[in-house]
Amino acid sequence: MNIFVDLFWKEYNLIDGFKVAIEKFQGENTxxxxxxxxxxxxxxxxxxxxxxxxxxxxxxxxxxxxxxxxxxxxxxxxxxxxxxxxxxxxxxxxxxxxxxxxxxxxxxxxxxxxxxxxxxxxxxx
CATH class of the missing domain: 3.40.50.300 (P-loop containing nucleotide triphosphate hydrolases)
Structure with missing residues (x-):
């Protein structure tokens, strides 16, 4: 679970927004x-x-x-x-x-x- 949180948090910090961070994390538009x-x-x-x-x-x-x-x-x-x-x-x-x-x-x-x-x-x- 900690690995998920760490990876998601890194994505959030790169994007600075939950909606786009979730889309990128799920691989949408890839x-x-x-x-x-x-x-x-x-x-x-x-x-x-x-x-x-x-x-x-x-x-x-x-x-x-x-x-x-x-x-x-x-x-x-x-x-x-x-x-x-x-x-x-x-x-x-x-x-x-x-x-x-x-x-x-x-x-x-x-x-x-x-x-x-x-x-x-x-x-x-």
Missing amino acids: IPIMMIHKSKGLEYEAVYFVGLEDSAFWNFKNQPEADRSAFFVAISRAKRYMSFSYCEKRSSLVNYYNPSGDQKNDNINEFFDLLLQPGVATIVS
């Missing part, structure tokens, strides 16, 4: 950013899936059914619009195993195959 699993059971007008690449589903070869289910959860959150992005190179993922930072979609190619079917998605590069 854009939620979350992992797929956190979105389960929720719906949004638009969903933006950032980074549809093998590194997002790094364990796909070992658990394809679980990752297919997660992908279904992701695509079923959108009511009207969904956008996917893919990055060819990520400097944040440069490491011993991937010195170039190159990103691929070889392991999850079936997701791209699904999206590339006629009438499913519009591809913009």
Whole structure:
């Protein structure tokens, strides 16, 4: 309870008003950013899936059914619009195993195959 009071009081002091502090504390007029699993059971007008690449589903070869289910959860959150992005190179993922930072979609190619079917998605590069 003390953590709640401390966080709310900080918000109140930043805003200097209870109504706006409550709205900000509740996350009104914000854009939620979350992992797929956190979105389960929720719906949004638009969903933006950032980074549809093998590194997002790094364990796909070992658990394809679980990752297919997660992908279904992701695509079923959108009511009207969904956008996917893919990055060819990520400097944040440069490491011993991937010195170039190159990103691929070889392991999850079936997701791209699904999206590339006629009438499913519009591809913009």
